[in-house]
Amino acid sequence: MRTLIQVGCNFTLDVIDLVRSHDLSILFEPLPECAAKLRQLQEFFGELKTIIVVQAAVLQHDWRELRKYNNNGLSSSLGIVSEDARMLYPQVNWTAQEIIRVKCVSLVDYMPHRVTTLKIDAQGCDLEILRSIDPWIREGRIETIQCECDGTHLNRDVRLYDFLPDNSEASLLQFMLNKPYTSERDPGRVEWNPDYTFRRRADDVLG
Numbered sequence: 001m002r003t004l005i006q007v008g009c010n011f012t013l014d015v016i017d018l019v020r021s022h023d024l025s026i027l028f029e030p031l032p033e034c035a036a037k038l039r040q041l042q043e044f045f046g047e048l049k050t051i052i053v054v055q056a057a058v059l060q061h062d063w064r065e066l067r068k069y070n071n072n073g074l075s076s077s078l079g080i081v082s083e084d085a086r087m088l089y090p091q092v093n094w095t096a097q098e099i100i101r102v103k104c105v106s107l108v109d110y111m112p113h114r115v116t117t118l119k120i121d122a123q124g125c126d127l128e129i130l131r132s133i134d135p136w137i138r139e140g141r142i143e144t145i146q147c148e149c150d151g152t153h154l155n156r157d158v159r160l161y162d163f164l165p166d167n168s169e170a171s172l173l174q175f176m177l178n179k180p181y182t183s184e185r186d187p188g189r190v191e192w193n194p195d196y197t198f199r200r201r202a203d204d205v206l207g
Helices: 013-020 032-048 083-088 126-132 134-138 169-176
Strands: 003-007 024-028 050-054 063-069 075-077 097-105 115-120 142-148 181-185 195-200
Touching: 003 013, 013 024, 013 032, 032 050, 115 126, 126 134, 126 142, 126 169, 134 142, 169 181
Parallel strands: 003 024, 003 115, 024 050, 115 142
Antiparallel strands: 063 075, 063 097, 142 195, 181 195
């Protein structure tokens, strides 16, 4: 069975394509508007797919404040947008925001023994989430991992969100060091918010 775990789904065509290519999809989305749309995917695909929508953020807390930004009502983050982010994304109105309380859950409680694809877009929390499922990664039980991190700008490290754990590129690569995966940095992404894909080496499955 091909299994998808996606954290921070929003609601995009990419999500639909990923669900289409997997048998079981477990989708995490804290925004109520997006979670409601994700639930409609089960009706769309019918019995062909099994889709579980968890309306929650993935973080080691019970509840957190989620900031919604004035970007069609669908942009949000658990962290406080930093001065770096305001400079690098001037087109976003970071000051026009609504704050809601959202439930937080641990990804460990939802992880099957093996996962085909894990995609994380958690606005600054990606590395903390990966750390929480270290046994799955260390033993190569996830085939493909996609995530984001904080990068650099003009040869300077940047931090896109304040008051969140470290999510730097250097820390991500250090965490994945000696894990049974190859790494690929998306050449099309901006340097200050790079995407990484980690693919399990076929001969390194331990569990």
